Amino acid sequence: MALTAPPGGRSIFSPATARERAENFEHYWVYLRHRDGELLEAERALANKQRVLARFQEHPVRSRRPLAAPERFYRNYVTMRDDPRTLDRTTLLLTFLYKFARHEWVGISAAWDATPTLADSEHLTDKISRYHLAEEFGHMRLFHEMLETFHLDRVEWVPLPNWVKQAYGVFTRMPPALMSSAAFVTELMGFTVYLQLDKILDETLADEPEARERVRGLLHEIAVDELGHVGLRRNYMGPVGRRVAKRMVRPMFHAFFHSMPEAALLFDIRRMVKDAEGFDYGMIPPEMLRGAWVPSYFWRRS
Template sequence: MAPGRSRYRSIFTSATRRERIANFESYWAYSVGHDGEILQDQKDLVKKRETLVGFQAHPVRSRRPLADPARFYRNHVIMQDDPRTLDRKTLLLTFLYKFARHEYVGISAAWDRTERITESTSMIAKIGLYHLCEEFSHMRLFQEILRTFHLDQVEWVPLGKWMSRMYRLFPMFPEAMLAPPAFVSELMGLTVYQHIDGALDDILADEPEARERVRVLLREVMTDELAHVGQRRNFLGPLGLRAAHLMVESMYRAFFRDIPETRLLFDVEQMVRDGKAFDYSTIAPEMLEKSWVPSYCKA
């Protein structure tokens, strides 16, 4: 650890009920300051919209389109070709689409069960709405990443019937059942974004301007995901925390098995290890300054 860096405990550190209640209040205050007012009809937040408008006002495009854009469009929803025959830029972008598509379907199903914010809306319900709006803002940022490579015709396609049904049922589960896999899903997202960030210098070595734009967009997402990991951790009591830790390996492996690009881009074994051992010391200080960390994860 570099001199002067803060020290952190594992995300799987235990916390009392009183600590978790205090951290929900802290997280809610952070969310309002970080995002501004909610624009519920647009599934958006004032500050998120301003950030997106800023990126769109100063677009960055790669010097060259993909070698064969048609191969991206043929394989981004379902891999039709042998993935080993795709160049690494295309692989990275088809992977990102597939990963984000799962996210989109999940948050859309959860959104269908939300209600409008009123004066009587509980703090936890408000946190949930802000969380979903942040996730929808991430979908817009992912589309900006794809547009950076001249991919302007990308839409979020529903998953198959069985998987879509599962995502619709998931929000109906009792919180005690929902909390551990929901936490692991957030942790997996953060792990993925860290590994994408680590691969950009290699995969986009010949596109320095596009690489830096992708990194800035990705880190906007990561800043929120860092806070989401802590927020979802806050729902876990002792049994839920133990269950979540046991789920990490099986959930990571099952999810990545369904995306054939994964093993050609990343070290899945390392991703599993990173998830099981996560603490905030692996995150750049400038990103942590803009995000939120549970008090019980600070050493």
């Protein structure tokens, strides 16, 4: 039977057999090596991703005008010091992007130190994890490009408070079943953010068409990977993990977005929770789905 298109209406929380899941780890590993190329351990980078980054950097795009008040971005990008309702929408978007990416950076830094190198990996899932983390470091470089698109060249990636870093460390040492559910919800939450960002770009950056399309292109590179991460993390979960994950969606979403005051002004959080709880591949725009990895048990057979 040939695989055609992902069916709309089949929930991401739908069951899969142990055999299907084992086969899909193999499928994902083949996909990763083809898409990403060689893993460069010392650089925490992937050969093909570095080439993508170089293409963006060789053809830089800058907004027609700098932010009206760039000092307000720099005052609020690490910690929101002003009333976020007083920031213009572009500045609000950019401070959110920084905070969102910063959370990812801290999480992957803790995980990178806790996982074996590719050479030392004995299990397929360890090899996949190493590639997965290297992809995330590549995403950080793309986020930095987004900020530079708006002439923000003094951005520093400031560590989160020690207690937050310790919390991420605890996350990497959770029991496997619980960690799989939490990691899945984290990936689902991140991808939901990319969907929402794509929807608000036209309005938020209406007067900066070139910068808008550059940001959209950078986000698209990240979103294709992140959609694969959603499928990968779904593949780790058995029946209990799926049930636990579905119950985690609402509290994890609210806790995460509560930490970023910009989120409630940019997005409909309640709608995002509902979309995540009812997520299926039929809701993904075709241009985002193209090139992404989807577990085979979500594809229609003919």
